[in-house]
Amino acid sequence: MCVQCRNRSDNDVLSPKASINAMEVAEGFTVEVVASEPLVVAPVAMTFDGDGRIWVVEMDGYMPDTLGTGEDAPVGRVAILEDVNGDGRMDKRQVFLDSLVMPRALCLVDGGLMLAEPPRLWFYAIRDGKPAGKTLVDSAYAEGGNVEHQPNGLLRGLDNWIYSAKYDYRYRRLSDGTWQKERTHFRGQWGISQDDWGRLFYNDNSSNLSGDYFPPGLGGDNPNQRKVAGYGQTVVADTRVYPIHPTPGVNRGYMEGVLDSAGRLVNFTAACGPLVYRGGLMQGMNAFVAEPAANLVKWNVLHDEGHRVVGRQAFEGREFLASRDERFRPVNLYDGPDGGIYIVDMYRGIIQHNTYLTPYLKKEIAERKLSLPLGMGRIYRILPKGAKPQSVYMPAHTDSLVALLGHPNGWVRDQAQRTLVDRRPxxxxxxxxxxxxxxxxxxxxxxxxxxxxxGKLTDDDIEGLLRHSNWRVRAQAIAVIPALAESGNPEQATDLLKAAAAMNDTLLTPLMALAMASPALSNLPGVADMAEQWAMDHGNDAYVVDASISGWGGREEQLLRLLPDTSVLLYRRLRRLVADKEGKESKAKREALAKRYKEGIALFRTACQPCHGEDGKGVTPIAPPLAGSEWVTGNKERLIALVLYGLTGPVSVAGHTYDTPEVSGEMPGIAHNRAIEEAELAQLLSYIRNAWGNNAGDEVLPEDLGTVRARFGNRTEPFTQAELHEMFGKD
Structure with missing residues (x-):
């Protein structure tokens, strides 16, 4: 370690060069500065264009202090960074958009820019490098939820659709300039990535890496279905992290087991920005995950086992990259046109949003003067030592673009495809x-x-690919069949499905079920019967069962009555889904609750819905259900204590014990959030006690909150289930 690093305090503000000196990176790799303040400020997301320029979202308004004062100020920007002299460092900055409020994600598509500025999703036309008018794509893209729990990512996938983290819809710009929006699977929290086959990967703050086994555009169409096997799967379960300096500045650092005996974070608490590396300069399948609270980047090694993707941490006891600089806040990771791994570093002291900011962390921030300075930020590049990076820019010639579809660098392949689709040459x-x-x-x-x-793919093209020697190619050919039906060729699509079914390819069995369940195919003559028979023939295959149910929205009861064997998995899962549907409240009751608890519902959407779901059934793998929970409908003082001060560890709900990794294992309290008024919180608690079939009856009043606060005072530690049962009883 350098003398400079030994003699400084961990909370000193460091220059980019000094910050690199405070890093330890895996042997065989180097870290370089690509951009730093004032060229880039508070970056949270970026993308490269075909000329190698970086388009970066700057969330300059994020948490100016521990109260979040002024977050609604229009100080966010989209800037374009350019490497003029070709040395790998950005030299030129152009502000493309300014006066934005908390912008969070961007995507270059069809010659324009898609931008998320909550709650809206915009498309900006570009003329001569400048914005030339904007179109509203979605007025409620990031509606509700706090900054940590709003949709983001805007990843343009292999299948030409744009996907988000923390969201269950996808988008596509059509050739006539209109936008298409479709339901998909709910994925992750902050950041999203894809592998060479277009499978999506993501995580939440407490997990390492999750992902999909199958193409992203299938299996997400039944709103009554909570989860579809093969999607949202845990890929790397190990959440252990290895900081190289004490990290007391984490939100729950006061709790036993959060920090080790040396004061270092034990497990992920702010995991984000996952990247499945495809740059072509490393062997095998590798995924990286950022952890800004512990100032590090994790390396995971992945491999396929049939349909499944499984992985492990690359190292035990150390990290791919770890820093002693507490202001090093990696929040997103990207592939680059040169094969490098690009790290977006917000470079600031405060990273936790005030919605769940604990008094403990506020004290840490104040004592170590971490609120300031603001207005900083960096972008780094990691490369294997000895690598000679060569950025690839998009050529004008069509044949040259087609040739790049086979380039070793996945970013280049993606960009060549996107360029061809946008240009339609x-x-x-x-x-x-x-x-x-x-x-x-x-x-x-x-x-x-x-x-x-x-719009040039034909049934003959797909038919040839269904006979390809590589089963992954055959799987992609099945995944594209619904698009053929949507483009006006339903008969050809049906014939292709029948031909694929006749192949009896066991590796493709789940893909067949997913394709038959797609909205474009499920109601076609011949497909519905084929899908039902396919499901019955594979009634104990979880992937086929869930895929089939995904296409039966609104018909579950009818199909349940047709099943002859009540012992198979297909019957059991259908029966459970039907029971859930029957337990939903009536529309009239929902409207009455919305009118009665207007402020409470608004608070619920911000503070609770991101983890517990709009329907109160919980979001995997974050939080358990509120619907049907004895914690919600039982003793109201116990519920108040839980919500005010939080809950840690396993919790039993309706006879099932939820623990990590099924849920995060930690519900933060909001007792010390001054922005939440007692009347609002009382309404919220009254709402959840009477929503989704809950019928607690008695309301929670503001004075009830005062009674519980008086009992526990300035308590900062969350309760355990055992503590709450001992104090308030067990229902």
Whole structure:
């Protein structure tokens, strides 16, 4: 360790060079500064364009102090950074948009910019490098929830759709300039990534890495279905982290087991920005996860086991990158056009939002003067030692773009596909169809989805790919069949499904069920019967069962009555879903609750819904259900204590014990959040006690809150289930 690092305090403000000196990176890798303040300020998300420029979202208004004073100020920006002299460092800054309030995500598409500025999602046309008018894509993209729990990501996937973390819808810009919005699976919290086959990966603050086993656009269409096997799967369960300095400045650092004997964080508490690395400079399948609260980046090694993706941490006892600089706050990770790993560093002291900021952490921030300075930020690049990075820019010639669909760098492949789809160049069809016969299966898949994106993919193309020697290519061919039906070729799509079914390919069995369940196919003549028979033939295969149910929204009761065998998994899961539907409250009651508890519902959407779900059934893997919970409908003082001061550890709800990794294992309290008024909180508690079929009856009044506060005073530690049972009884 350098003398400078030994002699300084961990909370000193460091220059970019000094901050790199405070880092330990895995052997064989180097860290370089790409941009720093004043060229970039408070960055939270970025993307490269085809010319190698970085478009960066700057959330300059985030948490100016521990109260969040002034977060509604229009000080956010989108800036474009350019490397003028080609040395790998950005030299030039252009502000593309300013006067934004807490912008959080962006995506370059169809010659314009998609931007999330809560609650809205905008599309900005670009002319001569400047905004030339904007179109509202969605007025409620990031409606409700606090800053940590709003949709983000805007990842343009292999299938030409745009996906988000912390959200269950996807978007696509059509050739006529209109926008299409479709339901998909709910995924993650902050940050989203894809692998070479277009499978999505994500996480939440307390988990390492989760992801999908199957293509992202399938299986998410039944609003009555809570979870579909093969989606939202835990990929790396190990949440252990290894900071290289004491990290007392974490929100629950006062709790036993959060920090080790040396004062270092034990497990993820702010995991975000996952990246499945595809830059072409490393062997194997690798995924990286940022942990800004502990000032580190985790390395995971992944591999396939049939349909499944499984992984482990690359190291035990150390990290890919760890820093002694407490202001090093990696919040997002990206591949670059040169094969490097790019780290977005907000570089600030406060990272926890005030909605759940504990008195303990406020004290830590004040004692170590972490509120200031603001207006800083960095972007770093990590490369293998000895690598000679060569950025690849998008060429003008169509054949050159098609050739790049097989490039070793996944960013280059993605960008070549996106460029072709956006340009729709004349003559591309011939080159792309030739690429369908390339020896590189990855290039074949990119060519197929590019043809889908420009509307040139035919049933003959898909039929040929269904016979491909690589089963991953065959799986992609099945995944694209619904798009063929949507484009006006339902008969050909049906014939392709029947041909694929006749192949009896066991690896493709779940994919067949997912494709048949898609909205474009599930109601076609012949497909519905085939789907029902497919589900019955594979009635104990969880992937097929859940995939089939995803296409039966509104018909679950009818199909349940047709099942002859009540012992199979298909019957059991359908029966459970039907029971859940029957337990939902009536529309009239929902409207009455909304009118009676208007302020409480508004607070619920901000503070509770992101973890417990709009329907109160919990969000996996974050929090257990509120619907049907004895904690909600039982002793109201016990509920008040739980909400005010939080709950840690396992909790039993309706006969089931929830513990990590099924849920995060920690519900933060809000007793010390001055922004929440007693009347609002009383309404919120009254609302959840009477919503989703809960019928507690008696309301929670503001004076009830005062009684509980008087009993526990300035308590900061969350309760355990055992403590609450001992004090208030067990229902």
């Amino acid at each position: 004349d003559g591309a069809e011939t080159s792309l169809r030739r690429a369908l016969h390339d020896s590189n299966p990855i290039k074949v898949v990119h060519a197929m989805w590019t043809m889908e994106g420009i």
